[in-house]
Amino acid sequence: MTPHVLTRSLDRSASIFILVVAGLGVLIPLSNLLLPAGSALQVPTYLVALFGKYACYAILALSIDLIWGYCGILSLGHGAFFALGGYAMGMYLMRQIGSRGVYGNPILPDFMVFLNYPSLPWYWYGFDMFWFAALMVLLVPGLLAFCFGWLAFRSRVTGVYLSIITQAMTYALLLAFFRNDFGFGGNNGLTDFKDILGFNVQADGTRAALFALSCLALILTFLICRAVVTSKLGKVLIAIRDAESRTRFLGYRVESYKLFVFTLSACMAGVAGALYVPQVGIINPSEFAPGNSIEAVIWVAVGGRGTLVGAALGAVVVNYAKTFFTSGPLAPYWLFMLGALFILVTLLLPKGIVGTFSAWRESRKATEKANAESAAREDGVGEPNPAE
């Protein structure tokens, strides 16, 4: 894609979003690394990692907004693509441990030695190379989404039925990854990472860099989503969302469009997962839990679907609330709060935070315009409106 396509029609909220994310992506690492620890303006390392997590969640939210907000595909299994991207990165990080593991085996990760694996399973080949793992981060979620979508969209599975089978997909993966003989560390998943591209994953510098990279990935994902939704293809997606069979009778192959955007979205979720894993230091099957995927959909609903900026904002706001509430005495009630939040947003703010805000701003603009026009008419200088 040309830069022109990426920067096309950046409206004000999009520009503000990019500036804020870029600003945080630069300032937070600088403050963490350059200011003395304990200074009021210094961002402690644990917060850098936490914000990095939020950035990854924001990417996941964007990927969901692209398919749900614009094409009406409600995936309740997007956490699966996130987790698969995470596992691909986790496998690379496991191979980097080398002989520094507890059992000191230069090839086999600890859990394989423990489970008496005679040799490395074939599907672990290549993950010692970063470029290969990075490719798999995109390819594995993308390929799964392509196959899944090809079957589902061609059979015209839509609406709640599609949501249910995406949920089943992530649950099936959860069960598979829980198994020890599946070859991905079973219940414990992959952890005890040492370094990434030769840098210690625990080091402040690495964490700062990962945070900056996550912000960069967030901006890039946002620009790609924006390029898609502002293109003519974006108009077709909205047409499919609003009147699928009409779109078909106009001669559009609806299933190809859905497949394209679903696969693209899965790749984005994979990238989010891959950036997430080195920052939290672990990936295990619980990432496939259906609840995670539903939670991600709630972020988008809270922020405002079909707005992109809202989806990212929703991810950060809800996760900040989660961090805040789950670390205090209210911790046991977090899920109730999340459920209540979803119900309240659906009832009171069906357009989400950003959607409601922009609707309010537009109506205010319209009122101002109408007032100005009536004032002008009273002055006797109003032009006759040709539309009337």
Add this chain to the structure above:
Amino acid sequence: MSVMEGRTTSALLYLDGVHVSFDGFHAINNLSLTLEPGEMRAVIGPNGAGKTTMMDIITGKTKPDEGTVLFDGITDLTRLDETRIAELGIGRKFQKPTVFESQTIEDNLLLALNVDHRVKGTLFWRGNKAEAERIGRVLETIRLTDARSRLAGSLSHGQKQWLEIGMLLAQDPKLLLVDEPVAGMTDVETHQTAELLKEINKEKTVMVVEHDMTFVRELGVKVTCLHEGTVLAEGTIDQVSSNERVIEVYLGR
């Protein structure tokens, strides 16, 4: 194989012996009907006569249990899906006006234009003058030029009907299937719609399903009356409306 060997009919649309049943209900029963190129045909009939089901069959939404459906004498429509049939040049206006409500009128027409409809083509699409001119002409025809940048959802019912006809025009099909175009329109709008369809018929073949007999009379074309999924009568409006059976089942005494 969707293309038959050689051409056996001059008709643009040829239906013969078509049957469809849903759970034992015979929606279409031995239906045979032909439309010559350039013709305009009005289809009338009571509710449940199979008018909309017939359009569903022609546009690939419903597959007939048996029978022949040929387009342009050579293409077997029963083997194709909606997208392919639309690409062949059959456009359809729905009974309930269906436009893309959250998009502007201009964008509705842009989406309908018969240009590259593949994913890659639309992703890298850039507007050009020819397309803008075509949209401009359609806007003139359907009298919505001043409203072009308004959202389609804000239009009145009658205007939505017109926008949908405009989308058909932008699609530039050979055959237009128009389901109840004047439902919910004022008398003036109904009259204007009849004029518009006559204008369109100068270049294209049109099939109109309508209940409004004044409107059908105004079109002044051959009329087919369907009943229980089959052709009850066919001819001029006067012939059909004086037919005993038509009066009995549809027009009422």
